[in-house]
Amino acid sequence: MFDISPQLDCGGRLLRLDRPRVMGIVNVTPDSFSDGGDHDSVEAAVAHGLQLVAEGADLLDIGGESTRPGSAPVPLDEELRRVIPVIERLARDTTVPISIDTFKPEVMRAAVAAGAGLINDIQALRQPGALDAAADLGVPVVLMHMQGEPGSMQDTPHYDDVVAEVHRFLTERMFQAEMAGVAKKHLIIDLGFGFGKTTEHNMILLARSDRFLELGVPMLAGLSRKRSIGELTGREQPRDRVAGSVAAHLIAAQRGAMLLRVHDVAATVDALKVWAAVDAVPMPRVS
Numbered sequence: 641m642f643d644i645s646p647q648l649d650c651g652g653r654l655l656r657l658d659r660p661r662v663m664g665i666v667n668v669t670p671d672s673f674s675d676g677g678d679h680d681s682v683e684a685a686v687a688h689g690l691q692l693v694a695e696g697a698d699l700l701d702i703g704g705e706s707t708r709p710g711s712a713p714v715p716l717d718e719e720l721r722r723v724i725p726v727i728e729r730l731a732r733d734t735t736v737p738i739s740i741d742t743f744k745p746e747v748m749r750a751a752v753a754a755g756a757g758l759i760n761d762i763q764a765l766r767q768p769g770a771l772d773a774a775a776d777l778g779v780p781v782v783l784m785h786m787q788g789e790p791g792s793m794q795d796t797p798h799y800d801d802v803v804a805e806v807h808r809f810l811t812e813r814m815f816q817a818e819m820a821g822v823a824k825k826h827l828i829i830d831l832g833f834g835f836g837k838t839t840e841h842n843m844i845l846l847a848r849s850d851r852f853l854e855l856g857v858p859m860l861a862g863l864s865r866k867r868s869i870g871e872l873t874g875r876e877q878p879r880d881r882v883a884g885s886v887a888a889h890l891i892a893a894q895r896g897a898m899l900l901r902v903h904d905v906a907a908t909v910d911a912l913k914v915w916a917a918v919d920a921v922p923m924p925r926v927s
């Protein structure tokens with residue numbers, strides 16, 4: 641149907657896209673919205689990453705700067721101090737691809753040099769130097785939609801047509817990336833759930849996320865423990881939003897997402913196994 645590549649070469653570590661793949665979140669931050677401070681030392685972050693791989697994570701996403709609404713920016717040297725040692729250790733101690741969650745080109749370059757094989761950029765390479773860094777590094781890159789900036793994006797998000805506007809943004813960022821020299825086979829899109837969007841916007845995007853498959857690149861979905869899940873379920877604490885998060889990611893997978901960015905790897909892996917079993921049942925022969 642669409643010419644989505646069957647695998648991603650993440651700096652030599654292949655990620656087959658024969659089924660939805662689970663990206664385990666390792667936030668090396670003191671203030672991430674759902675697990676801030678839990679893994680903000682190298683040892684704790686490495687141990688958490690190894691635990692997520694043991695639970696079935698197909699790749700890990702290492703982040704050194706919280707992007708929650710109202711979060712404070714992290715200086716370059718601090719972000720490097722947080723993430724590089726963790727990437728080095730995890731790249732050594734696991735065989736799964738390691739992703740760097742950053743929008744700073746200097747962090748992208750240092751992270752890939754340290755062993756990361758995928759760039760996860762919530763700003764879709766809009767920072768000065770980011771397009772060139774992605775083109776030079778030659779690894780897959782996630783282009784995510786965000787309306788506004790983390791500090792104020794949730795104040796009054798508004799769209800005339802959220803699907804059309806996110807689609808137009810991602811199409812344009814893909815064009816800019818390819819013009820800068822990023823191979824289309826390295827592009828991944830992400831609708832940016834919770835980044836300048838109300839719960840209604842998020843649900844419309846989730847319901848119609850299959851509309852984005854026509855862009856011909858893998859799609860990543862990241863709804864894990866987010867505020868929208870809390871609003872729909874009444875779960876105040878992000879840690880209590882596991883069932884809602886798993887449901888949302890299962891729906892995203894059914895609508896074509898090939899990468900699921902989650903905190904709760906074991907629960908998500910279990911849900912995908914049940915879905916795969918049902919999906920494997922042959923369609924009835926039309927007599």
Ligand SMILES: Nc1nc2ncc(COP(=O)(O)OP(=O)(O)O)nc2c(=O)[nH]1
Pocket residue numbers: 665667669671672673674703705706707708741760761762782784830832833860861862863901
């Ligand atoms: N591609 C992508 N990257 C992301 N990075 C961070 C967060 C925010 O979640 P989390 O990392 O758990 O929180 P924080 O940013 O507070 O560390 N969400 C996404 C997302 O939806 N897509």
